[in-house]
Amino acid sequence: xxxxxxxxxxxxxxxxxxxxxxxxxxxxxxxxxxxxxxxxxxxxxxxxxxxxxxxxxxxxxxxxxxxxxxxxxxxxxxxxxxxxxxxxxxxxxxxxxxxxxxxxxxxxxxxxxxxxxxxxxxxxxxxxxxxxxxxxxxxxxxxxxxxxxxxxxxxxxxxxxxxxxxxxxxxxxxxxxxxxxxxxxxxxxxxxxxxxxxxxxxxxxxxxxxxxxxxxxxxxxxxxxxxxxxxxxxxxxxxxxxxxxxxxxxxxxxxxxxxxxxxxxxxxxxxxxxxxxxxxxxxxxxxxxxxxxxxxxxxxxxxxxxxxxxxxxxxxxxxxxxxxxxxxxxxxxxxxxxxxxxxxxxxxxxxxxxxxxxxxxxxxxxxxxxxxxxxxxxxxxxxxxxxxxxxxxxxxxxxx
Amino acid sequence: xxxxxxxxxxxxxxxxxxxxxxxxxxxxxxxxxxxxxxxxxxxxxxxxxxxxxxxxxxxxxxxxxxxxxxxxxxxxxxxxxxxxxxxxxxxxxxxxxxxxxxxxxxxxxxxxxxxxxxxxxxxxxxxxxxxxxxxxxxxxxxxxxxxxxxxxxxxxxxxxxxxxxxxxxxxxxxxxxxxxxxxxxxxxxxxxxxxxxxxxxxxxxxxxxxxxxxxxxxxxxxxxxxxxxxxxxxxxxxxxxxxxxxxxxxxxxxxxxxxxxxxxxxxxxxxxxxxxxxxxxxxxxxxxxxxxxxxxxxxxxxxxxxxxxxxxxxxxxxxxxxxxxxxxxxxxxxxxxxxxxxxxxxxxxxxxxxxxxxxxxxxxxxxxxxxxxxxxxxxx
Numbered sequence: 001x002x003x004x005x006x007x008x009x010x011x012x013x014x015x016x017x018x019x020x021x022x023x024x025x026x027x028x029x030x031x032x033x034x035x036x037x038x039x040x041x042x043x044x045x046x047x048x049x050x051x052x053x054x055x056x057x058x059x060x061x062x063x064x065x066x067x068x069x070x071x072x073x074x075x076x077x078x079x080x081x082x083x084x085x086x087x088x089x090x091x092x093x094x095x096x097x098x099x100x101x102x103x104x105x106x107x108x109x110x111x112x113x114x115x116x117x118x119x120x121x122x123x124x125x126x127x128x129x130x131x132x133x134x135x136x137x138x139x140x141x142x143x144x145x146x147x148x149x150x151x152x153x154x155x156x157x158x159x160x161x162x163x164x165x166x167x168x169x170x171x172x173x174x175x176x177x178x179x180x181x182x183x184x185x186x187x188x189x190x191x192x193x194x195x196x197x198x199x200x201x202x203x204x205x206x207x208x209x210x211x212x213x214x215x216x217x218x219x220x221x222x223x224x225x226x227x228x229x230x231x232x233x234x235x236x237x238x239x240x241x242x243x244x245x246x247x248x249x250x251x252x253x254x255x256x257x258x259x260x261x262x263x264x265x266x267x268x269x270x271x272x273x274x275x276x277x278x279x280x281x282x283x284x285x286x287x288x289x290x291x292x293x294x295x296x297x298x299x300x301x302x303x304x305x306x307x308x309x310x311x312x313x314x315x316x317x318x319x320x321x322x323x324x325x326x327x328x329x330x331x332x333x334x335x336x337x338x339x340x341x342x343x344x345x346x347x348x349x350x351x352x353x354x355x356x357x358x359x360x361x362x363x364x365x366x367x368x369x370x371x372x373x374x375x376x377x378x379x380x381x382x383x384x385x386x387x388x389x390x391x392x393x394x395x396x397x398x399x400x
Numbered sequence: 401x402x403x404x405x406x407x408x409x410x411x412x413x414x415x416x417x418x419x420x421x422x423x424x425x426x427x428x429x430x431x432x433x434x435x436x437x438x439x440x441x442x443x444x445x446x447x448x449x450x451x452x453x454x455x456x457x458x459x460x461x462x463x464x465x466x467x468x469x470x471x472x473x474x475x476x477x478x479x480x481x482x483x484x485x486x487x488x489x490x491x492x493x494x495x496x497x498x499x500x501x502x503x504x505x506x507x508x509x510x511x512x513x514x515x516x517x518x519x520x521x522x523x524x525x526x527x528x529x530x531x532x533x534x535x536x537x538x539x540x541x542x543x544x545x546x547x548x549x550x551x552x553x554x555x556x557x558x559x560x561x562x563x564x565x566x567x568x569x570x571x572x573x574x575x576x577x578x579x580x581x582x583x584x585x586x587x588x589x590x591x592x593x594x595x596x597x598x599x600x601x602x603x604x605x606x607x608x609x610x611x612x613x614x615x616x617x618x619x620x621x622x623x624x625x626x627x628x629x630x631x632x633x634x635x636x637x638x639x640x641x642x643x644x645x646x647x648x649x650x651x652x653x654x655x656x657x658x659x660x661x662x663x664x665x666x667x668x669x670x671x672x673x674x675x676x677x678x679x680x681x682x683x684x685x686x687x688x689x690x691x692x693x694x695x696x697x698x699x700x701x702x703x704x705x706x707x708x709x710x711x712x713x714x715x716x717x718x719x720x721x722x723x724x725x726x727x728x729x730x731x732x733x734x735x736x737x738x739x740x741x742x743x744x745x746x747x748x749x750x751x752x753x754x755x756x757x758x759x760x761x762x763x764x765x766x767x768x769x770x771x772x773x774x775x776x777x778x779x780x
Contacts, residue, residue: 001409001469002402003700255778262780282772289777290719290768297693304403320686387679394678397685398658 016080032085035372046087047120056118057094071303082252092124093117097170104228127157127171138181144173153219163212187233189225206371249325257332319389326379337373340366416477424481426746437562438606439484454515462512468702472644479648482753486559492641494521496634501621522563524554532762541570548617560608561598583624585617603756639714640698653732653750691724715767722764729754
């Protein structure tokens, strides 16, 4: 048993850290430190810098344009991005649709889509959830009907994150209504410029515009945009959902938030002294740090076992990482908000242009922290709600 | 990064698991508890045969050269059987003091006796006012000729009633809560100046209240003027072992709960079919797996050379595992229902041991405070 990183891995971490220090624009970094999402332009700019370095898709194999890294290198790379903080490679491209095309797609699809995904020439979004299909995804109703050399798609997707930026959407659509619910679904790629697609924003409780409804009204899509076999789209969906095995732990991101929290709690005064001097507050922070350390070790364990696994089945340990990772991130966002005290309450729309503290109503370090707290409640809901994760654990680990 | 065990480590784990599987069932344990000493000399002899008692000592001193990983593996197995024998006090704590604090000559004399199972050690540290502060010591050590004489009262000396030699913290200088001036001394348990009152603890172990009145020390371990760093180091190694023990006990309590949920029928179906209970069981598993991760962190950190970093790491271990074992212990009783409240059923005994394990050398609350006051784990 040796839980340390090798010298080569430590050197790799330094290489990544140096690259980020050199290449990451200060504006992007500052925006992320403040708890706000990077803008579209910032994400694209950063993705292209990573692509130029050959680092755009940490998990992809070399032949698909990835760097061919070990699991430990991928973990180190993502952890360094998170704690910088720098934007991660765009998940829809790199961790969702890309791997599905690599696994199930034709050579033609790989040539056509993968290079543009890497360079973020195309921004992808995910057309999975529907108003009637959330945790029970397989009950989706969007239809794709064959008509000559096209699919005709009708239906509605929802919670479509950043569809307002997207050039393409990957859609789960029902192609056989007679089959059992998982068996009549297909995975289809759709150009967002196709006539009949309407994107309508959903504004979330903090005032931000991240998610959307996407309507399909007789949308004509060439047959060749089907990925994998007709009616076997559920295989792609399961592969996609199980593919990201330790991504949801986000240890580096939480470490960055705790660092930020400690800085803010030095600025924020409480009882005539910095909040960080308050023993009760300090203990709350410590409890999170301890749980994060345990999570970090759990991630290491998953990486070590994954390295030796041959099959591609989803690992139920992923559920532990998701539950703990999101709980920790949510606790961080809550303590950050609390640290700001009354100055957390200015209603700063975190994604609106100019939704900054230009009006100077709060210290810069406090502005918008409540928005992040409200927004981050999503973490225990998306990606398979934490209750669904518990169902998975009960079935897979406990045999209940 | 590699979590695999070596061939020797797997052999050690398997042979201990086999021994405990054969000889340390719940009913057999009840029998050991009724023995005069409250544990089994026969099992102890078999521990010696397996090499458990010489585990942490260097091979050229009569030991097996085991490190923190071996200690963790053994502790986890012993935790699975909630064993009663004085392994932690004699081998981990006593052995730790000998390895880090004894002269080569003293080690040459005592290590082979410990390894052979002929010498039992106990750590007399707790005092009425000290709670979990290792430096809070009123027991005194006074120089008398070439030696030291110990006076004072120690409580909750685990296995202090059967120990042959007591390892005692005593003040050589300074006031009650000074960090300087604490020494560590060996005292023969049969010294006329030692009075012991043995008793059973709630987790089925044995302990003693011990009065020292001018008892003569047979040896000094480390620097008598500044023994606290030695005590800290040994206690940190004990915390790493306690972490393994807790994980073993939690695993069994959890397994027992899952098995019971599958067999217990109510409303015409197994209670395992109820989602509220499934989710609780899933949460127990999250707590257990996080604790297991932390026990590995404890094993790495036991060898940390910087004592400040080592103490902080062990504080984090105590906090996480303390929280986990409280949750797993309480919920294993809850999910069983009434049956687990009975003394005949094993689950309650695991719960009691987990509860005491959390408090040994300081509970989670104690270490949250310590860690919070020393800057936490993440630098600002």
